Amino acid sequence: MVYDDVTIVVDERDDLFYTRAALQAHRPEKGRITVQPTPANGSPAALAHDMLHALGKRLAPGPNSPDVWLDSVNAAWLAAAAWGVAAGVRRVVVLRAHLLTIRRIDQLLAWRESTGAQLTLLWQKAPRGLPQMLARVERRISSRDQFEALLAEPGPIPTRQFFPPALSAVAGPAAVAVVAEQSPARQLRDTRSASRRRAHPCVGAMATAQMFQPAAAIEIASESAAALAALAHPLIAGALSVLAFTRASLGSLRFTRDLDITGDVSTIKIHGAGHRCCPLHAVPAWARPLLAAARAHHRLTPHSPGDSVFASVMVAEARYLRAHAGHLPRLDLALPAGSLVS
CATH class of the missing domain: 1.10.443 (hpI Integrase; Chain A)
Incomplete structure (x- = not known):
């Protein structure tokens, strides 16, 4: 797995500044979203549901919900990837990543591979607790100035070519990659x-x-x-x-x-x-x-x-x-x- 577009932000003191800055940077129409993992949610698809929520989607509640099929991990992450690609998401910040299980971190990294978005994980704990797959991430920052500069970056052009130029007026300037239409x-x-x-x-x-x-x-x-x-x-x-x-x-x-x-x-x-x-x-x-x-x-x-x-x-x-x-x-x-x- 390639980690070029993954960044770890080390916030060992759990400084409120980082959380506020990340939340203020949430601009789905500009291809930037901030994901807040639901605390202590044991549902296997919980993080995918949090991603969908950040993308402006709302799951119908209740045991007989018409969205019950999104309780499946694969179905939920596939839906989140499709919406991310269609919206031209270029940058994703995930709060309190230190509380995520290894399985959910794997799911995030797989979602990033599917969408081509840049992933930033806010690690609000000592970095010695980083799991092995994140310990290989080369880009780490640990200062306010670096974090503000990171949030100001436009992010990479998404690698997936599934969203059309006509969406630029609807989904924001991030959705500019062109699908080459066949003759x-x-x-x-x-x-x-x-x-x-x-x-x-x-x-x-x-x-x-x-x-x-x-x-x-x-x-x-x-x-x-x-x-x-x-x-x-x-x-x-x-x-x-x-x-x-x-x-x-x-x-x-x-x-x-x-x-x-x-x-x-x-x-x-x-x-x-x-x-x-x-x-x-x-x-x-x-x-x-x-x-x-x-x-x-x-x-x-x-x-x-x-x-x-x-x-x-x-x-x-x-x-x-x-x-x-x-x-x-x-x-x-x-x-x-x-x-x-x-």
């Missing part, structure tokens, strides 16, 4: 190849957009858009947002592929029955970060561009998609139970 000719060739394998006759959104104008997005209230943006799982947030601004059927959403979303997340292609009518829809600004996160989630797992982006929430986790839809009555997204069974 329509290349995409058409790739899609034809995939079609022969999958019996899927449609080319992707980029090729179709060369010939047709996308339909305008249906407007929704800002409160509803904010509620969708706060959903913790990127696939559920992305799926419900598409249903909200297109009023498409669930059957159409089932076949939405990576290549059905343009590189700048400005347009999405929806598939009709038998692919007799597969219209383009403009993606409103509020929904672009949600679809970017859904696409990042798709690409962080071993999938091809021709695979369905929302397959897992349309089948295996359908009950959670329905539950979240039921919690958003103003959007009128009531989903019949039978329609989500493959």
Whole structure:
């Protein structure tokens, strides 16, 4: 594992200055977040939930919560990585890292590898207690001036190329890395190849957009858009947002592929029955970060561009998609139970 983008801040005296400075530096819209680990939380996915909270996501509470599948460690960290990539997170500061278990430190380091963000751990204890994997970190600082200078640094350009330039106005200036969109000719060739394998006759959104104008997005209230943006799982947030601004059927959403979303997340292609009518829809600004996160989630797992982006929430986790839809009555997204069974 590479430690070039990991910094240890040694605060042996537990100086309140460091905590305050870290909290004041929390600017998700600028690609900087500060994570506060929940004290004495024994849940295996607790630190991933803290990361999601720092990214502005809120898990629904309760034993029958529609977010219960995020109690799984792998699912929670994958969601946190997808949101981090989509938001263009460049720097993460974790408070009270000396209280974290070795397992959770490993999870943090793995998340950093997935997102390409720079990780700063505030170690508020004597450095002799550093675990072996952190003892190898070369960059350590232990003064106020050094910490302030560190927080002022812009951070590295994220290495993951999953978020588009069109998000820069929505997610802040950090989200400027560009996905190199395939040419329509290349995409058409790739899609034809995939079609022969999958019996899927449609080319992707980029090729179709060369010939047709996308339909305008249906407007929704800002409160509803904010509620969708706060959903913790990127696939559920992305799926419900598409249903909200297109009023498409669930059957159409089932076949939405990576290549059905343009590189700048400005347009999405929806598939009709038998692919007799597969219209383009403009993606409103509020929904672009949600679809970017859904696409990042798709690409962080071993999938091809021709695979369905929302397959897992349309089948295996359908009950959670329905539950979240039921919690958003103003959007009128009531989903019949039978329609989500493959």
